Amino acid sequence: MQNRLLPLLCLIISSQAYSEDTLPSQSSANDVTGNNNVVTDNSVIVAKDDTQIATPSSETNQKENSTTAETNQNVESTEDTEIAESDSEEITFEPTADAETTVDSEDNNPTDPSTQSTEQVASSDSEDGIDEDLIAELLDEGKGKEKVAKPITGTDKKAVSETLDTTKKDASTESNSVGSSTWLPEIEFGYRSEQGNEDERSLNARLSLSQISGRLRNSGEIKIYLKNEDGEEDEREQTYQLQSDYKISPKFYIYGNFKGIDSKYSSYYHDYTVSTGLGYQITNTETLKVETELGPGYRYQVPNTDEIDDDDPIFPDNVDEPIVRASLTLNWKPLDRTSFNFDGTMVSGSSNTRFDTEISIINDITEDIALKISQSIEHLSRVPNNLEKTDTVLTINILYSPK
Structure with missing residues (x-):
């Protein structure tokens, strides 16, 4: 009797060991094949979206730094133009504007066009919640394609045109004050x-x-x-x-x-x-x-x-x-x-x-x-x-x- 029960007991133990070894491999295989459920250590099932892709923090910081650098360059160029204009006007006999007028003009236009454009871009991105251009760029990188520069959006074009108009007005004002008679x-x-x-x-x-x-x-x-x-x-x-x-x-x-x-x-x-x-x-x-x-x-x-x-x-x-x-x-x-x-x-x-x-x-x-x-x-x-x-x-x- 003992000789008969001993092989049966070995068979039962070996079957349990086999089932424990195969279950983790099956769960990992399900993750590889693209199932929508992930089993965590706490046995909590979390839904996973196939289209969601994590954004590398280094690339995000690079884009933010480039946007900040462009904004600072626009602000510095506008300040340099204003300083050059003020210097050219002070050296002439034409009367200068009163302080009250200057304060009023600053109150009417409290921010620079480049700053406004940056805020508008940030607000538009926050309203949508998804940066489509960034997702497309990351998808292209994942497929092995070359990185393509981000195209200029409509808001950026508007900011560039406003900056150019401001520069042209400053140049025309300077030429009128200095060269006119x-x-x-x-x-x-x-x-x-x-x-x-x-x-x-x-x-x-x-x-x-x-x-x-x-x-x-x-x-x-x-x-x-x-x-x-x-x-x-x-x-x-x-x-x-x-x-x-x-x-x-x-x-x-x-x-x-x-x-x-x-x-x-x-x-x-x-x-x-x-x-x-x-x-x-x-x-x-x-x-x-x-x-x-x-x-x-x-x-x-x-x-x-x-x-x-x-x-x-x-x-x-x-x-x-x-x-x-x-x-x-x-x-x-x-x-x-x-x-x-x-x-x-x-x-x-x-x-x-x-x-x-x-x-x-x-x-x-x-x-x-x-x-x-x-x-x-x-x-x-x-x-x-x-x-x-x-x-x-x-x-x-x-x-x-x-x-």
Whole structure:
């Protein structure tokens, strides 16, 4: 009996060992053949998708680094363009934009186009949840094909076009500010007529023209004053002024100035002043512009000895001397239609020191026509016969300045 049971017991043990050896191999074979169920150590069945492919972390990091590098390059190129544009604008005589305007523009466009495009791409990818281009690229690599560069999507094309448009606008703005030539003409006219017991007419007119072209600024001015009394010419005076400025830095410039006064009936036949020196722009914006100048020069005067009266504040001597000239100009426009101007000049020499100031208020009537009220003050340090050292003239004129 024992001889019979012993072979049967060996057969049962060998069959159990055979079944334990074959079960793991079958489960692994099922995984190889593509079954959708995977048996884990804890006997938990997890569904597996055939189309899901793991993305290598190294390649993902490389794509993120390349995207970040491209974004940084776009930002750096835009910043370099803005810096070059600001430098080119500061070296010209054109007024710069106010700080409030710059802040408003930055608030309206808080981000760079390249940054916006990157955010748009990230948002679109996050909404879909699947990067189809990346999956196709990985599938191609798995099949042994060569790696193909990622094509430019519609969002990237839009970002590139926006960046190109911004660069073109910056280049056109720079060329307009540096290479353009701005002409600013002005015509001023005032007339007074009196009839009755006295027949008197007077006319004062002013013509000025200025040009700004990059670093160079030229200006010219002619003033004419005529007075007729009882049908005869009683007084006539012409004033000429020419000046050229050249910027050598964003704030400093070199100037050359000439001013002449010709008169037939007043104090001097000729009164000429020539000066050159250094100018400084304290501020130069669309609202406020302040400039000051200082330099040596030369003065030449020929008094009108035939017409000198006791009330003329001049000395009957020819003047031929070196001088020092200083000036201050201020233009302030607090409102759209109202502006205030101040122009002061000092000419000092051994014979005399003269201060000329003009304060004016300009109120626009139309786009090209304005009403100008100005007061001119002339002050001399030396006068004969204890006369008044200061003379003032008030004028109300119509100003025509085509835009």
